[in-house]
Amino acid sequence: MNPVVIAGAGPVGLWLAAELRLAGVGVTVLEPRLAPDPHSKALTIHPRTIELFACRGLADRFLGEGFRIPSGHFASLDHRLDFGVLDTDFRFTLAIPQARTEELLEEHARVSGVDLKRGHRLLSLSDNENSVVIDAEGPDGAYRLEAEYVVGCDGTRSTVRQAAGIAFPGTSYSVLGWLADVSLDFPPPGGAFSAGNGNGGLMVVPLPDGKYRLVGSAPEDVRGDWPGDLTLDEVRGKAVAAAGTDFGAHSPVWLSRFTNAARQAERYRAGRVLLAGDAAHQHMPAGGVGLNVGVQDAMNLGWKLAAAVKGEADLLDTYHDERHAVGVDLLESTQAQTSLMTAFSPDGQQLRGLLSKLLAEHPSFARGLAERLSGLSVRYPAGDGHPLTGVRAPNLRFADGTTLFDRLRSGRHVTVDFRHDELAEDRAEWKGLTTATIRPDGHVASAA
Template identity: 55%
Template structure:
């Protein structure tokens, strides 16, 4: 069986990648060992940049409809929550939506687009050839091999693909073990309940179906030794010690323990193999960022694979996946470690530090905005290829109001978007393979766009080139030079 791309893992990252590839006309198979989706939801939060990414394909409506909008998030479980309402996004909030439902929606979209999702099979290894990769799988009917141009490992922190590729996964071992319990509460606390003090940290999150998630850490969980399986009696004792009640918890749906082992793959690409999501970066689940960063990995990689397979990618485009996303993974793991330090600061000194930072977030709007943009991935900027490029280069393009449409609605995985903001319409001649041109004057653009005359936006919504050049001949020359680096001649 031949496909252009094989994806290992049908979690949110692999499913979004598969859908994106199909939108670009690329044949794709997703290999997933689970015969059915996991009903347990590790991730509960969809961040603003992820909603924007979905919106750039018109795929956001069911998430917005089903998810519960929340006005902020947390950093290190500080008492002062980050205010996302200040973010420059059409979605200045998170969405509370169980991962199981996120996967169901993404799987439905991928299937409708023509992706092949092969459940009950797992990738066991691969053999790389000069012009293709043979992906070996095992399933109930025995071993089989799929031939593809590329293989992407979206198969989690214990990635078989990463191991088979011989990619190192260095980092630090677990020194803290958090825990969670999805249970029924006879006497639930008020929405948004949390506790932090000498006895530990505790948060209660309502889930669909009358279930609450209780998640926390106690001082005795600060250990390098695996404490053993997490049970209902331990959950009850932990909660009662912090809250003074166990909220009448009963009927556990899922009890789990997890550590803060933090690792980052040395390479996001090795030959015809790529890594995305937890296969590339493992960290403590602080702030609900993991799934969201993984989806951004997929958004970055998908259009580059599609451009390469569809024949318009410039030389070396696939190498930019590691160059751009590995630093994001490094920032993610560093921020996660920093949050773990705050989430385990149970000493008097630690509690005072937490109180100080919480007050600073409340009194310094710029600090709130910086942390909120970082947690939500809106702050991700890729380094420009050429020193001296316009300051917008590499930044996330906002959803500019362009007449009767917005920028997000004009994006596509199979092309760059050239916005002609001169009003002359003279750049329409650049339309062609891998490029769509739209002429418009933005309505109330942000300050950084006030003098911009033209902007080239990548399929993943990041600015590839921008110019404030007033001379039309010079503007056209600058654009032609830029396109020589973004599109194959």
């Protein structure tokens, strides 16, 4: 019997698989695609996700390839959120195509010993309480396998979610967005750029291969019907309307539309079946947080699922409790940003201007939004009532030259005894502690 079968080898499935292998649990990943999709839906890696990579010794691989942007945006407002004020080693967003992220994570997963089966598709499953029976197909035809647990990391149309009978309530789309990966004859200075007015909004982000991603929305995109395939002429027109120029856009490698459909799985767990990433939540890609929340789902689930397989503890219900709440906040934020990004009327433009002014005038308000967007503000319910329990732990530096993230590389709980582990930095909130235990996902399990 397979300990764990994962459907889907996107970033979420790959990261979860590697986490399970780190804990010594066998895992098989079924992925219909023979290779990663060359068209990258996601482009942004936020600070908290870089921290997770650092906790496993992988951050440098990503930092060496991505384009660093020292800020983020909320609803594409003119006043950007300064990530330089965040309490993290990574005070920026990292622009790196999802295709490359998947390549790096696949390499990590394979080195970890993950059994990745490309060209294999999960067709159906049946949870019989003691195991899950899976019907699948591969290059040699249909076959059956059995697993202790199955995790659906197979996207918004998740076969696993549907087979498990987990409802996916929400709203259908009423707004379209668009993106274009193109070459620019006259790129904006510094690479990154954003602009907007009553005629539309536009963002420009440089890609590592010398091309640029243009992404935006316009008044004609506030609709509930599908207008057909996006064209380069349409992209040029929308860019000129929003920014006064199309930057000499040409030679597109990908043109696509996306929507603001918003749905969330009622349960992230049904018996021996679990969901993570887009299989659990669908939303407008406002702020570029989707891939990040999915990887953070996997980080939360990995050590808990490993403990269940090994018979050490049953914490799987806490996975739903902790991450479903994060998903609720995710949909609230992305839907609110969608409303603001498509506020093209004169009154709507006044609202956007006022909020942008408030962000500039109230640094604490702007920092709060930056912490939410970056993933650093996530806090899980405290069990012992201590103010630090449940918070994400920063990369504490110790007098012996080690850091907390160094110590977390094993994927196990880390207990810090402050009577011996002297901090090499001034952190008022950690003063007075005798001990603190940090979970494998970097959140504080207990403090005393």
